[in-house]
Amino acid sequence: MTDTDTEVRRTPIPPSAGRRLVLLDVLRGAAILGTLMTNVWIFTAPGAEWGVLQSGTAGTSFGSFPEIAESVFVLLANGKFLSLLTILFGVGLAIQYGSAARRGQPWPGRYRWRALFLFGEGTLHFVLVFAWDVLMGYAVTALLVAWLLTRSERARRRVMWWTAGAHLAVIGLLTAALALDDAENDGTVSREVVDLYAHGGYLDQIAFRLENAVALRMEPVLTFFLLVFLFLLGVRLFRAGAFGADEVGRRMRSRMLVWGLGLGLPLNVAVSLGGPDLFLLSRYGAAPLLAVGYIGLIGALVDRVRRPGPLMTGLTSVGRTALSGYVLQNVLCMLASYGIGLGLAERLGDAGRPWWVMGLWAVVCVVLMVGSTLWLRRFSAGPLEAFQKWALRR
Numbered sequence: 001m002t003d004t005d006t007e008v009r010r011t012p013i014p015p016s017a018g019r020r021l022v023l024l025d026v027l028r029g030a031a032i033l034g035t036l037m038t039n040v041w042i043f044t045a046p047g048a049e050w051g052v053l054q055s056g057t058a059g060t061s062f063g064s065f066p067e068i069a070e071s072v073f074v075l076l077a078n079g080k081f082l083s084l085l086t087i088l089f090g091v092g093l094a095i096q097y098g099s100a101a102r103r104g105q106p107w108p109g110r111y112r113w114r115a116l117f118l119f120g121e122g123t124l125h126f127v128l129v130f131a132w133d134v135l136m137g138y139a140v141t142a143l144l145v146a147w148l149l150t151r152s153e154r155a156r157r158r159v160m161w162w163t164a165g166a167h168l169a170v171i172g173l174l175t176a177a178l179a180l181d182d183a184e185n186d187g188t189v190s191r192e193v194v195d196l197y198a199h200g201g202y203l204d205q206i207a208f209r210l211e212n213a214v215a216l217r218m219e220p221v222l223t224f225f226l227l228v229f230l231f232l233l234g235v236r237l238f239r240a241g242a243f244g245a246d247e248v249g250r251r252m253r254s255r256m257l258v259w260g261l262g263l264g265l266p267l268n269v270a271v272s273l274g275g276p277d278l279f280l281l282s283r284y285g286a287a288p289l290l291a292v293g294y295i296g297l298i299g300a301l302v303d304r305v306r307r308p309g310p311l312m313t314g315l316t317s318v319g320r321t322a323l324s325g326y327v328l329q330n331v332l333c334m335l336a337s338y339g340i341g342l343g344l345a346e347r348l349g350d351a352g353r354p355w356w357v358m359g360l361w362a363v364v365c366v367v368l369m370v371g372s373t374l375w376l377r378r379f380s381a382g383p384l385e386a387f388q389k390w391a392l393r394r
Helices: 003-010 022-043 048-055 065-077 080-103 111-128 135-148 153-180 191-199 202-211 218-222 224-239 247-273 276-303 310-320 322-337 344-348 355-376 383-392
Strands: none
Touching (some): 022 048, 022 080, 022 276, 022 310, 022 322, 022 355, 065 247, 065 355, 080 135, 080 224, 111 135, 111 202, 111 322, 135 153, 135 218, 135 224, 153 224, 153 276, 191 202, 191 344, 224 276, 247 276, 310 322, 322 344, 322 355, 322 383, 344 355
16 A cells, blocks of 8 residues: 555545535636636737736726726626635545545546646637636646645645745735836737737637747746645635535634635725735735635525525536636637627727626626526536546546
8 A cells, every 4th residue: 555545545534525515516606707707807908818918907996986896896806716716626626535535546546637638628728718727727736736635734734834925925026026117007008919809810819829828828827836825725624624514614604704804805905006016916915815705705695595596506507517617708708809709899998898898797697607507407517527527537
């Protein structure tokens, strides 16, 4: 028997690990639709993916009611649901580890192939659909954390807090560099890039992403320490019973609600008001704390539901088809915003903004919730989830 086998057999498994937790599905659904609350502004901006990098961020503004609405919308979403999704990916990794333990299977074993397959899916998603893909970074992080699950709890705790410190140091240095940079960004995007997404062909957009892959893939590189920390945080929360339907889970979520929102919300507001120079600190520093509060808030709401309504049913369905939903929402926004589809980004532009952008997000959310609910009436998993399972069995 190997050391890995012994570690798998020794690991305590939460009582809830053997059955599906409704809260996790709801949280995944909220995280998927919540990431779109941020990404929809990228799809609809001039120059889309590259345009946001080139123009920078406008920062929070309260000069008019539309500006207030957009600022609040972005404030509540930017980085928060990405952090939530990352935590939940760590939870999923812990669940799969527990499944291997119950079956007496070696770890990471075949999970390596699953992570590599996810990397391949993320690469295709990056090339064909959306440059700000998260799947590639998750796949690389998952390989490391899967190995860390075979180490001692003490070793994982050390890595968890070391990576948190390293991440804050990196973000702090980058934020200081931005604040000290005297170069002014007038917020304009090159005409060539705007025309590419407004009028260019699909193959031209793919070629552009490939030509600028290094710059477009910098986010998972800069946030690698944060990804590791949030993965391990998800593992720790799951093993502590934070997602269970029992009293232990409710108490933990209550504390997460109080501390996450009580500290996270004012911190995020303060950083957001600090201007564009604090963008990195807002998205990658303060946001994870509020994401913890979101877990507590959503958990408190789910605990009070006696009979699931359309909203909870829709979120649960999206959560059960999370991978398919994540890709589909980006495909729909691409077809709605770019010139290869409806071209709304150019046709509507600033006219009616931010209302039509928020409306696009709402429409895509409804399509995903209704579509996933109808799909699961006939199939047990989403299309991409089913394909992944089929491919890994070959």
